[in-house]
Amino acid sequence: MFIHRHKVQFYETDLMGIVHHSNYLRFYEEARVAWAHAHGLLEYQKPGSASHFAVYETQVKHIKPTFFGDDLEIDVQGRTEGNRIVFQYRLRGRDNEVCSVAKTVHVPLGPDLKLLRLPANMKAAMEKEQWTETWL
Amino acid sequence: MFIHRHKVQFYETDLMGIVHHSNYLRFYEEARVAWAHAHGLLEYQKPGSASHFAVYETQVKHIKPTFFGDDLEIDVQGRTEGNRIVFQYRLRGRDNEVCSVAKTVHVPLGPDLKLLRLPANMKAAMEKEQWTETWL
Amino acid sequence: MFIHRHKVQFYETDLMGIVHHSNYLRFYEEARVAWAHAHGLLEYQKPGSASHFAVYETQVKHIKPTFFGDDLEIDVQGRTEGNRIVFQYRLRGRDNEVCSVAKTVHVPLGPDLKLLRLPANMKAAMEKEQWTETWL
Amino acid sequence: MFIHRHKVQFYETDLMGIVHHSNYLRFYEEARVAWAHAHGLLEYQKPGSASHFAVYETQVKHIKPTFFGDDLEIDVQGRTEGNRIVFQYRLRGRDNEVCSVAKTVHVPLGPDLKLLRLPANMKAAMEKEQWTETWL
Numbered sequence: 001m002f003i004h005r006h007k008v009q010f011y012e013t014d015l016m017g018i019v020h021h022s023n024y025l026r027f028y029e030e031a032r033v034a035w036a037h038a039h040g041l042l043e044y045q046k047p048g049s050a051s052h053f054a055v056y057e058t059q060v061k062h063i064k065p066t067f068f069g070d071d072l073e074i075d076v077q078g079r080t081e082g083n084r085i086v087f088q089y090r091l092r093g094r095d096n097e098v099c100s101v102a103k104t105v106h107v108p109l110g111p112d113l114k115l116l117r118l119p120a121n122m123k124a125a126m127e128k129e130q131w132t133e134t135w136l
Numbered sequence: 137m138f139i140h141r142h143k144v145q146f147y148e149t150d151l152m153g154i155v156h157h158s159n160y161l162r163f164y165e166e167a168r169v170a171w172a173h174a175h176g177l178l179e180y181q182k183p184g185s186a187s188h189f190a191v192y193e194t195q196v197k198h199i200k201p202t203f204f205g206d207d208l209e210i211d212v213q214g215r216t217e218g219n220r221i222v223f224q225y226r227l228r229g230r231d232n233e234v235c236s237v238a239k240t241v242h243v244p245l246g247p248d249l250k251l252l253r254l255p256a257n258m259k260a261a262m263e264k265e266q267w268t269e270t271w272l
Numbered sequence: 273m274f275i276h277r278h279k280v281q282f283y284e285t286d287l288m289g290i291v292h293h294s295n296y297l298r299f300y301e302e303a304r305v306a307w308a309h310a311h312g313l314l315e316y317q318k319p320g321s322a323s324h325f326a327v328y329e330t331q332v333k334h335i336k337p338t339f340f341g342d343d344l345e346i347d348v349q350g351r352t353e354g355n356r357i358v359f360q361y362r363l364r365g366r367d368n369e370v371c372s373v374a375k376t377v378h379v380p381l382g383p384d385l386k387l388l389r390l391p392a393n394m395k396a397a398m399e400k401e402q403w404t405e406t407w408l
Numbered sequence: 409m410f411i412h413r414h415k416v417q418f419y420e421t422d423l424m425g426i427v428h429h430s431n432y433l434r435f436y437e438e439a440r441v442a443w444a445h446a447h448g449l450l451e452y453q454k455p456g457s458a459s460h461f462a463v464y465e466t467q468v469k470h471i472k473p474t475f476f477g478d479d480l481e482i483d484v485q486g487r488t489e490g491n492r493i494v495f496q497y498r499l500r501g502r503d504n505e506v507c508s509v510a511k512t513v514h515v516p517l518g519p520d521l522k523l524l525r526l527p528a529n530m531k532a533a534m535e536k537e538q539w540t541e542t543w544l
Contacts, residue, residue, distance in 0.1 A: 013287035022161040151421035294433040327429040
């Protein structure tokens with residue numbers, strides 16, 4: 001399974017001393033882009049390319065907090081659902097404990113923000129993926 | 137119904153020319169805090185107070201993009217579900233069109249990040265609220 | 273003098289319990305855009321317009337910290353220096369005390385990120401400004 | 409010389425298609441923390457430790473823009489100036505070209521936000537540093 005690593009930065013914390021919840025969507029975006037690059041989809045999210053995706057829906061559950069300096073590991077899996085692509089994420093922090101699980105749904109958009117068909121290479125990459133179980 | 141206003145800033149956009157999706161969780165937090173203050177819960181989210189809440193779950197749907205300079209209006213409603221509080225949001229942009237709807241679930245936490253009982257004043261404020269319909 | 277107001281949000285704090293220093297550049301950008309709009313420069317920073325400016329240099333001094341919920345007031349003044357525009361800022365927090373002063377320098381850029389000449393309306397707006405003293 | 413690497417993320421861009429200038433202060437903070445850890449100052453910026461530093465002043469020059477996906481390299485050097493510590497940074501992007509140079513000044517602060525004396529281990533680490541030239 002694809003794993004993305006992120007070291008928690010000082011600027012990602014809030015006054016409760018933990019990572020602010022909005023940053024998890026940024027970590028999951030990082031993980032998604034890294035997944036795409038690792039699958040040869042180098043144009044993923046590049047402006048003007050046929051591989052731009054808009055975020056249609058996000059769902060995040062927070063189980064444990066994460067802290068400044070933590071070395072996070074994010075498991076990523078993806079699959080297609082009709083013309084949409086769906087990613088799920090499992091974020092592990094200290095002692096390898098699961099701190100958050102999430103799901104994001106995306107639709108392919110042109111530079112004019114109009115809906116496109118799912119690019120063939122994204123579809124092919126998705127079909128090779130293994131979606132073993134649902135985390136959220 | 138409580139309405140919170142937010143003017144979209146340049147630094148909230150991304151290279152697609154629209155507001156980055158992670159910022160919606162920040163707008164919804166702004167709206168939630170403003171709701172609490174408007175309901176006399178001035179200690180809401182203040183560190184060391186008995187009114188700190190952790191974000192347990194978020195769910196956001198993106199229907200239309202929003203842009204630099206847009207004057208957003210965010211409708212907010214809240215209610216209790218056992219020991220949790222639940223907020224829902226409806227974000228309106230240009231031409232008053234609904235651009236996003238969302239729901240967030242919160243649990244009361246002490247400074248040591250341990251679960252607390254729901255404070256009485258929060259419970260009372262919530263009971264006066266009208267949750268007319270579910271938006272998400 | 274032009275004053276911009278900003279209420280400090282929870283998501284703008286860090287684990288020291290104060291506003292993270294990177295956010296001051298965002299507050300100053302907000303103030304600069306509001307200044308431009310108040311001076312009739314409605315196209316300021318709009319993509320594709322002749323009024324886009326790149327940030328060439330920033331300098332920020334932090335005198336006192338600011339906190340969640342603070343109602344900040346930011347004084348703004350601008351002037352031209354050759355083909356550049358320069359803004360200075362004075363940020364006041366609790367008890368009206370000055371918490372930060374700053375200066376930013378900008379150059380006009382086209383959509384291709386090439387240097388442009390200073391637009392006439394920006395030049396005219398700047399000449400009407402009063403730069404009473406230097407704060408930083 | 410110490411070098412910190414940062415891959416530019418999608419969420420760090422703005423509607424001009426480049427990295428937003430406020431994020432450079434975040435990159436420089438990342439580089440500073442990494443420098444401290446590499447010099448054995450593991451407590452650097454940890455809350456409650458004797459090694460917390462407040463940002464007193466920042467100065468950033470932007471020479472060339474940086475873009476989504478860029479692999480940035482940030483050179484870092486530090487030295488003491490009386491009770492303060494000063495860092496300078498040189499950020500290189502595509503084709504190894506210098507895109508930004510910067511300087512930040514810091515003062516040691518206790519958890520009560522009161523000034524402390526410079527910790528001995530920080531002073532020792534700084535004295536071993538080579539400050540070859542001034543970049544900004």
